[in-house]
Amino acid sequence: MxxxxxxxxxxxxxxxxxxxxxQDTAELNRLTRDQELDDExxxxxxxxxxxxxxxxxPPTPAKTINTYPSLYLLMHGAAIQAxxxxxxxxxxxxxxYQSGGSSFIRSNKTAHYxxxxxxxxxxxxxxxxxxKIAGNVSRGYGGVFSEYDYVGFW
Numbered sequence: 001m002x003x004x005x006x007x008x009x010x011x012x013x014x015x016x017x018x019x020x021x022x023q024d025t026a027e028l029n030r031l032t033r034d035q036e037l038d039d040e041x042x043x044x045x046x047x048x049x050x051x052x053x054x055x056x057x058p059p060t061p062a063k064t065i066n067t068y069p070s071l072y073l074l075m076h077g078a079a080i081q082a083x084x085x086x087x088x089x090x091x092x093x094x095x096x097y098q099s100g101g102s103s104f105i106r107s108n109k110t111a112h113y114x115x116x117x118x119x120x121x122x123x124x125x126x127x128x129x130x131x132k133i134a135g136n137v138s139r140g141y142g143g144v145f146s147e148y149d150y151v152g153f154w
Contacts, residue, residue, distance in 0.1 A: 003066065010065045014046050014074060015039060021075050022082055036086050042078070045085065049077030056128060060135050069131060076124040080117055087113030 019025065024036050037045075046065070053073070054062045068074050091110045097103065
């Protein structure tokens with residue numbers, strides 16, 4: 001029961017930090033006056049970031065919200081998922097309209113989302129892989145032994 005309480009607390013803390021990191025609050029979204037992504041969508045993004053870490057090679061022991069190795073990586077991984085989700089929504093709702101010499105463009109922020117995703121993704125992927133490789137090296141990746149271990153100990 002205590003592990004579930006700890007997981008819930010960590011997940012809520014990650015949710016709060018992710019919203020802060022994305023600056024996605026009603027007060028800061030001056031044009032929409034609302035949050036772009038609701039709590040359930042951000043929870044999904046956090047779960048997706050953990051799943052991404054667990055399925056990326058090289059294989060390492062599966063991580064949970066309680067054992068995730070880096071808040072930085074979790075925030076960047078979840079932000080990539082959140083920006084992807086919001087960017088897809090923006091693309092789907094983009095509208096270009098022209099009439100009588102006037103033009104109107106609504107929700108044309110797809111390129112901005114793609115730019116942020118690209119910036120976060122490059123850094124995230126490098127650090128994620130480096131952390132996983134370092135973890136494997138430190139665990140000996142299953143215990144690879146050398147005959148030189150016995151030199152001097154006959």
